[in-house]
Amino acid sequence: MTNGSDDSRPGSGGRSARPGLLLGRPFGIPVYVTSSWVIVAVLITLVYGGIVQNRLVLGPVAYLLAFVFAILLYASVLVHELAHSVVARGFGLPVRRIVLYVLGGVSEIEREAPTPGREFWIAFAGPLLSLVLAAGAYVLASVADPFSVTGELLFQLWVANLLVGVFNLLPGLPLDGGRLLRAGVWKVTGRAFTGSVVAAWGGRVLALVVVALPFLFAWSAGGRPSPWAIVWGLVLGGFMWMGSTEALSSARVRERVPGLRARALARPAVTVVADTPLAEAERRAGESGAEAVVVVDAGGVPVSIVHPEAAEAIGQGRRAWVPVSSVSRALTRHSVVSVELAGEELLGVLTSHPLPEYLVVDEDGGVFGVLRAVDVNAAMTGEG
Structure with a gap:
């Protein structure tokens, strides 16, 4: 659910080995899915299958629909990442590949955007398309029978795209909202590095909030946090913390590039x-x-x-x-x-x-x- 460039240092190995199974090349961009996706697919199938069963009483078919939701979620992530990549290529920035992994996806854009305006549109393209798809699926779902398979699939589609779009608008790296924040600070200060620092620290703050949320919700309800909620909070928070830290380190490296002779x-x-x-x-x-x-x-x-x-x-x-x-x-x-x-x-x-x-x-x-x-x-x- 992020977009960025890889390690640009000379001798770093350039193009790394294939990160997973090649799904295809939409718009000429290689798309890979890692084996870690299976973990999320199984968890979604098991957890969401029970919910679907309670709603539609389909028996084992409920778990098939839950698995379809896992596929729709990653298809939504793929469409989101393709939006980043297509806009980046439109601005003349080469895109190496898209990788779908356990917590979302990443568009590997080989160079940084040269202006804050282009940075903004590359980052905003993903959430914008996700929200447009969510709105379209919501309209279709509103006229479909909510207790039918079609209604359930449309419900899954708009929820999946809404989750992808809204989550990525959170203002902190490595999320797209962090890149929007970076573009804004870059525009105001005239320094890409300053924008990166602000957005990276925004990501670190968000990471701490995500880890704390299960405890805050449990405290407000007068109960104890669910172990699953704690685990997911730690996983997502850890992902965001590591991503923002990596973004900050990369920004410090990029800041020194103009001085290379x-x-x-x-x-x-x-x-x-x-x-x-x-x-x-x-x-x-x-x-x-x-x-x-x-x-x-x-x-x-x-x-x-x-x-x-x-x-x-x-x-x-x-x-x-x-x-x-x-x-x-x-x-x-x-x-x-x-x-x-x-x-x-x-x-x-x-x-x-x-x-x-x-x-x-x-x-x-x-x-x-x-x-x-x-x-x-x-x-x-x-x-x-």
């Missing part, structure tokens, strides 16, 4: 030919103050970069005999970046093809240095 982050490098002994290459690097070794061909064209871990694995006695080519990683067209790249443009190039290191070239195409993913990640997390 390939020129500043590149380590100075020395160039050697492929048959140069590792010991000789290290000696030259030490004399010139270089921290990386780039291997070039006979024409001086870079072909690979010495891999530090592979080089360190060579014993001191063998380094005078091992050529640098045997401990180097070959360069590809994705391994080379311009020294002029900075900020979002630099990060976009690096995350589109995550690698441990990149060759940084100057304006004339000459070797400027080597950019390591660990250095970029350290700069983004404030550890550098």
Whole structure:
């Protein structure tokens, strides 16, 4: 029930393994459902089946209808997430996939919205469509026999969409209402980071409220909270707390992106030919103050970069005999970046093809240095 981008740090692995069963590709967007969905489906079937049985007296069929409600709930979540994704793609933001899991769904949008207005519409599209569907199903349910299977299904449909729409409008990350709050604060202050901080703390407050609700309701009624209510409160509250904390951490990382400079982050490098002994290459690097070794061909064209871990694995006695080519990683067209790249443009190039290191070239195409993913990640997390 959230929308956001994944870990955008270089070398973080890029596209992860499939998170579950591929359901299809509506609008060209892969949709996956995790095995955790079965847990919720079983719980809804068991709990809601008894309610349906009391209303319609259908026998075992009541539990079949309850299972249909579980499917309708997740179909509502899917439609909700598709609204986010379609609007995001309309604004030119790539969508990796949609994942449905135990507590809802997430649209994995690979870049942040560039303006608060676009952030608002991407976030609002999901709840808006959910509420429109809820209203439509409610109108149909109002003219159907409430004690018929059709009436029950329409009732389930409008309730499912109402739940999805209203819950997601709560003002705190990682919910859509938190992104609406973020967009508003961003618009007023001119700083996306400030909006993220406010919305993340809003999510933390909501998490505490959700955990406390079963106890507050029980106290107001003069009774004790149901164990199930406590468990669900802790699960939902924990989900919201972790989501808001992750959003806050991500915002802090994103705040440092504009300060990234390939020129500043590149380590100075020395160039050697492929048959140069590792010991000789290290000696030259030490004399010139270089921290990386780039291997070039006979024409001086870079072909690979010495891999530090592979080089360190060579014993001191063998380094005078091992050529640098045997401990180097070959360069590809994705391994080379311009020294002029900075900020979002630099990060976009690096995350589109995550690698441990990149060759940084100057304006004339000459070797400027080597950019390591660990250095970029350290700069983004404030550890550098």
